[in-house]
Amino acid sequence: MSGILVLAADPMLAGDIGLVEVVLTLAKAVVAFAFLLVAVMLMIWFERKLLGGMHQRFGPTIAGPFGILQTLADGTKLFFKEDLVPDRSDRFVFKLAPYLSLIPAFLAFAIVPLGGDFNNGGEVEWWGRTTYLQVADPPIGILLFLAMSSVAVYGVMLAGWSSGSKYPLLGSVRASAQMVSYEAALGLAVASIVLVTGGLSTHDMVVAQAAEGYFGIVPRWNVIVTGLVPFIVFMIAGTAELNRPPFDLVEAEQELVGGFHTEYSSIRFALFFLAEFMNTITMSAIIVTLFFGGPAGPVLVSEVGGVGIAWAWGVVWFFLKLFVLLFCFVWMRATLPRFRYDQLMDLGWKALIPVALGWFLFLTALEVGRERGWNEAAVTVVSLLVFAGAALLLVRAVRSGRRARDREAARADEPSDPVEERA
């Protein structure tokens, strides 16, 4: 029963745990939480401003310079609004749901490495303790992120159900089907990363990506090592998991009023809004960690006035990469129209999951070939041929299934109901 003491690979927690360790851990958690809250505030402003720019309008301009305090004003307004709980709602679950979507968003952020000099292992030394610049480095590592994203479904689902009204219920049924479907693709993309890293720890993933790259300039980021496909799958599945446009069927305004949070008002609505943006930031941070080397990057100035600041460059690189990804998320939102429900399910089950699984097997074949010392070119060609053959079979199977369905629909006397057809 000594297990409780090895909760993390963090060297600080390996030995005796005294006051300094507890204070440092608490400080890390508080700093990360504060960062997330501030980042959400800025992100909402950034998204509105950027969307405005892409739509050729101004976006928020009034509150503060460039409208940067708009979120603060909106939050204050929401705070003072009347807090309604519908009469036909399940009161306890109705009040619980916002927290169920907020807490997983924050917990998943705990495993993201935020800084450190990864040319030297990524450890920092504060008050004589060697530690990592991340809230926690649990043995299950990236699985914690998957676990939290599967728990996050509860918030949306229960919010819709407990409202005791039709549109929210429809929104939450859509949400649960969508999130459960895309979790599989998300997990398979993560499996590729785990395969090339050889471990689950996010810290080890960044250390592996900080190693010597190709031709001296191309970094050894997983987006290159795993051959781009897992990244594309993860990006699409991640957007669907976040319920962001073009996958925002959960709250499709034209069909469902406001979706699962139609009945929410005041601070409870603000909590959902907060959770949504917190999830976006956490997802971007996870993508940076998995595919773009996290805080790994060159150290330009290693000390200022005798104080070592090599770790701070990690923070700088991390934020730059995070910023680029957040920009991409907003860009996708401004560009792509919303999917239809059957298109969403087709994309998830018939495209993303098979591609992610096939690519994972391809990477596994390469890994096994390298381990056994087989001819690398031959292994690559044979595996790609098998991959292409399987893809062909799958496309044929999907086609013949669709043909059979069309025949069936044509045979039926009365025209079949398209909604029933897709379900």
Next chain:
Amino acid sequence: MAEAVFVVSAVIILAGAIGVVASRNPVHAALFLVQTLVGVAVLFVLNDAHFLAAVQVVVYAGAIVILFLFVIMLLGVDKAEELRIEPIFGQRPLAAVVGAALAAVLGAVVITGADVLTGLRRAGGERSLDGDATDIERMGRVLFGEFAFAVEITAALLTVAVVGAVVLTRRASRSDGSETAGAATAGDA
């Protein structure tokens, strides 16, 4: 410390389990089930089975109970059920007998020690390949080494079950449209 964690999670697990049985609303029962499952995950972590804990949350809390809730919401049985009607005759006395038997078996296991059923005192105790390996490594070696055949058979079984379910539902929808034409081409679905 470990004992404190055990006591707290045991209380959470038991409260959840009682809640599953006692709550009249099926959605509340499912939520209590989640509480129990998460409590068990904490016990797994306490015993160094980190991977099992993660799988417990991802698969049971994240997928299975979600499916329960999904079905409850789709069928709209989220009101308190009428409890006086007995759908199957003699169901209640039978449930009492089976429940008592199960409780007796569990009690016997707890009293005589864990080794009556599996012969193992603790998970991985006798089978452990090397002391340093994490639980995920050990589990991977056992599942895809020693029991690889069983794993493959299970996977095939699940696939067959899914395909069978799809075929059955498609045949049913066909028969209520046009019964004679449907039977001839039922095989190619």
